[in-house]
Amino acid sequence: xxxxxxxxxxxQIKFWNSVAGPRWxxxxxxxxxxxxxxxxxxxxxxxxxxxxxxxxxxxxxxxSTLALAARxxxxxxxxxxxxxxxxxxxxxxxxxxxxxxxxxxxxxxAQVHPFAADFDVVFSRFGVMFFDDPVAAFANMxxxxxxxxxxxxxxxxxxxxxxxxxxxxxxxLRHMTIPLPASPHxxxxxxxxxxxxxxxxxxxxxxxxxxxxxxxxxxxxxxGADLDEAVNFVLELGPVERALGEAPPATREAVAHDxxxxxxxxxxxxxxxxMASSAWIVTASR
Ligand SMILES: C[S@@+](CC[C@H](N)C(=O)[O-])C[C@H]1O[C@@H](n2cnc3c(N)ncnc32)[C@H](O)[C@@H]1O
Numbered sequence: 391x392x393x394x395x396x397x398x399x400x401x402q403i404k405f406w407n408s409v410a411g412p413r414w415x416x417x418x419x420x421x422x423x424x425x426x427x428x429x430x431x432x433x434x435x436x437x438x439x440x441x442x443x444x445x446x447x448x449x450x451x452x453x454s455t456l457a458l459a460a461r462x463x464x465x466x467x468x469x470x471x472x473x474x475x476x477x478x479x480x481x482x483x484x485x486x487x488x489x490x491x492x493x494x495x496x497x498x499x500a501q502v503h504p505f506a507a508d509f510d511v512v513f514s515r516f517g518v519m520f521f522d523d524p525v526a527a528f529a530n531m532x533x534x535x536x537x538x539x540x541x542x543x544x545x546x547x548x549x550x551x552x553x554x555x556x557x558x559x560x561x562x563l564r565h566m567t568i569p570l571p572a573s574p575h576x577x578x579x580x581x582x583x584x585x586x587x588x589x590x591x592x593x594x595x596x597x598x599x600x601x602x603x604x605x606x607x608x609x610x611x612x613x614g615a616d617l618d619e620a621v622n623f624v625l626e627l628g629p630v631e632r633a634l635g636e637a638p639p640a641t642r643e644a645v646a647h648d649x650x651x652x653x654x655x656x657x658x659x660x661x662x663x664x665m666a667s668s669a670w671i672v673t674a675s676r
Contacts, residue, residue, distance in 0.1 A: 391509050397498070398502050398523070399440075399520065399522050399577075401500065402473065402521075402577055403473045406473055406477070406520075407473070407474055407476065409632070410474070410627075411474040411476040411477050413627055414450060414451060414474075414477055414533050414627070415476050415479075416452040416476060416626075417526065417623060418480060420612045420615060421451075421613070421627075422451075422453045422666050423612075423613025423614060424612060424613045425453075426607065426613075427546075427564060427607055428515075428547040428607065429457065429651035431605060432454070432513070432515055432542065432543065432544035432671055433454060433461065434540040435603075435673055436458070436542040436672045437456060437514050437542075438461050438510070439462070440462060440463040441462060441463065441465040441466045442462045442466045442470045442510040442511055443462070443466060443467050443468075443508060443510050444466070444469070444509060444511040445468075445469050445471060445512045445513065445531075445534050446458060446468060446469065446470045446471065446513050446514065446515075446517075447517050447518055447531060448471070448516070448517015448518060449471060449478075449515075449517065450474065450481070451477050451480045451484070452478075452480065452481025452482075452484050452514065453493055454468055454475070454513065454515040454606075455468050455469075455470035455481060455493060456484060456488060458513060459493045460490075463492070463609075464491065465495070466624035467492045468492060468493050468494075468629075469493075469495070469496060469509075470493065470494070470495040471495070471496045471497075471500055472495070472496075472497065472517070473497065473498070473499050474497075475497055478495050478497055480647060494647060499608070499662055500518070500521075500527055500531055501521050501523060501527035502526075503523065505530065505531075506534075506663075507535060507536050507537075507539075507675075508534075509534045509536065509539060510539050510540070512531050512535055512539070512540075512541045512543075513541075514544070514545075515544055516544060516546070516579070519545050519546070519578065519579055520581070521577060521581075522577065522583070524591045524593045524595075525591055525595050526595075527595075528591060528595035529594075529595040529596055532595055532596050532597060534659075535676040537676065538673070538676065539675070539676045541673065541674045541675070541676075542672070542673045543671075544605075544669050544670065545581075545582040545588070545670050545672065546563075546579050546581055546667070546670075547580075547583050547585070547604065547669060548574065548583035549583070549659050551583075551668035552580070552668060553632075553665050553666045553667075554609045554611060554665035554666065555628065557653070558628055558630055558649045558652060559628070559629060560652070560653040561649045561651070562645045562649060565645050565648065566587050566637060566641055566645065567633070568630065569633065583674075588670070588672065589602060592672070592674050596676075598676070599673075599674055600673075601669045601673050603671045604668060604670060604674075605669045605671055606666065606667070606668050607669075608664075608665065608666055608667070609665055609667045610625065610626075611623065611653065611656075611662075611665055614660075614662040615663070616661050616662070617650065617657060617661070617663065618650075620653055620662075620663045621646060621650045623650065624649060627647075629651070631633065
């Protein structure tokens, strides 16, 4: 599927190279700490063994790619694939610093990239919710797998089950409008939130043995940052910042104030903010 520009996922390619990519690069350490626990759970769900070849789709700044490379060892290999050049630059730099010889990165769209069927595992940590055409994208990722290969990824359940995102959005809505996505399934963090729909997408793409396991956990917002840092983090990375756009300073201040109050209600004794989240760990076989 292509959009009006004739290029699949053109809007997402623009977004992750211009607006979001540089922000994720700036906040990489906080994001990795925030997602650390879910990351371990998702990587474990791959069942990847020493010697396996693993494709990490939407690998971003590379945290899960590096974790998978350590898991498959020197006899294995890991390829991180993403559409965001700035995020891949950081991923490459991290692999170089860790002197990992079994990791490479590719800048490509997982929906249309021509794969050879030479991976044991296709994995993703929150990188498969952004496709124009999810069935085509998952069918294409399936083509990257050898016979007997496996898919494992982690994605968010619906926003209603993810207060870490809905609470700041609700606070901001008191002062501004935030455009709703065209549908709850539109490309974005919650696009695969409906478990039955996601199961159907994978089945249509040709996958078998599809399983979804719900995982509820408290996310350390900004990786355990204090209240002020957590507010800046939420303002910079969420849908609120996009909607604020050119908003006048008074609106920005009011939004920041109310988000601060909303987050403060989730502050623990150590000063960090922990907020509830619900994700799916999805596994399937080729
Ligand atoms: C929410 S971020 C997650 C990044 C990383 N996996 C992590 O957990 O830190 C989503 C990632 O998916 C990538 N992405 C979005 N659409 C993609 C596509 N069609 N092909 C490959 N990567 C894509 C984005 O560039 C971004 O790096």
